[in-house]
Amino acid sequence: MEKESRLLNIGVVGAGPISQAAHFEACRKARNAELYAICDLADDLVTQMAAIHHPHVTYLDYDEMLADPHVEAVIVATADQFHASMASRALAAGKHVLVEKPLGVTVEECEALRKDVQASGLLLQVGTMKRFDPGIAFAHQFIQDEIGQLLALKAWYCDSTYRYIETGNLQPIPVTSAHARRPAGNPKADKRRYYLLGHGSHLVDTARFLGGVIVRVQARLVEKFGAYCWFVATEFADGSVGHLDLTMAVRMDWHEGFQVYGEHGSMIGKTFNPWYLRSSEV
Known part of the structure; x- marks a missing residue:
């Protein structure tokens, strides 16, 4: 598949089922994006996913991936309970965010994240793809x-x-x-x-x-x-x-x-x- 000359470098945090079934392949197939990084605490999982999907880099530490200047956007594909906090950290690091649904597990953390988005000037999108x-x-x-x-x-x-x-x-x-x-x-x-x-x-x-x-x-x-x-x-x-x-x-x-x-x-x-x-x- 022919890619565009300017690609958005995406880092995916969370190498579990939804990334395996959807996000990794979607990043690879997108004509205007690149699967630049995979991040997960499970080193065995990262190794296996890297062997299949061939990102440019892999990380076992989320903060290290967020500090990578080549990562322009982050897909948060972790357990629901971590969505809001990890999306907020990505915004603080200057990254655009696609966060899996649900946005969060409490009204309060979703409202706090909305304030973070407004203050950042960055884009955050929730993965309600319908x-x-x-x-x-x-x-x-x-x-x-x-x-x-x-x-x-x-x-x-x-x-x-x-x-x-x-x-x-x-x-x-x-x-x-x-x-x-x-x-x-x-x-x-x-x-x-x-x-x-x-x-x-x-x-x-x-x-x-x-x-x-x-x-x-x-x-x-x-x-x-x-x-x-x-x-x-x-x-x-x-x-x-x-x-x-x-x-x-x-x-x-x-x-x-x-x-x-x-x-x-x-x-x-x-x-x-x-x-x-x-x-x-x-």
Whole structure:
């Protein structure tokens, strides 16, 4: 693949599953970016990933990577509990940041990070990538240009009971390390919190991208047979209403999409499991 003459040098911190399945290869394939550095505390993991992806340099110390003047931007792909602090350190070092979703695990640390971004003059982007799906991007443009006033929006994100069978066939076999840094305790054991942060962030971002700022929510949760279902009534800043459905997990195929009712038209979108790399149908 032909690269552009001016490439953005990216350092990826965190060599775990999401970097292995997405970020390393994306940096290598991007025509305007370069996988310049890989950083992780686990030396065995760094060695194996470097052998596969061939970065220019590797680091076992995050501060050392941040001090490298050749690193222009950082992808934070660590455990959720480290996202905000590591993104803040990258900004302080003068690096642009792409931080995996969720942005953080508390409102307070996200608001503090927002202040850091504003003070830095640098770019920070959250890895809620749905808005870059060509179908969803088209829906957004249609709403802006054609649909007129919005009346209502429905959006749903319903994971499948057999999604890991599918993703296991689509993704590379992850390489693990006993030396990887992990958050204290077992955060994923709190299913309510984990599902809302890790999956609800996608649903809310899609709703905001299409419907605008959400000013009010009222949510109900039902838990049965190991499944969790949130129905959320929303109100948008323009006075339109919404309904969000986050269900983990449905006894069916991956079920994600949206409906929008407007003054001059309406639309319905079907979104696919993202690991199929397939555009939404709108």
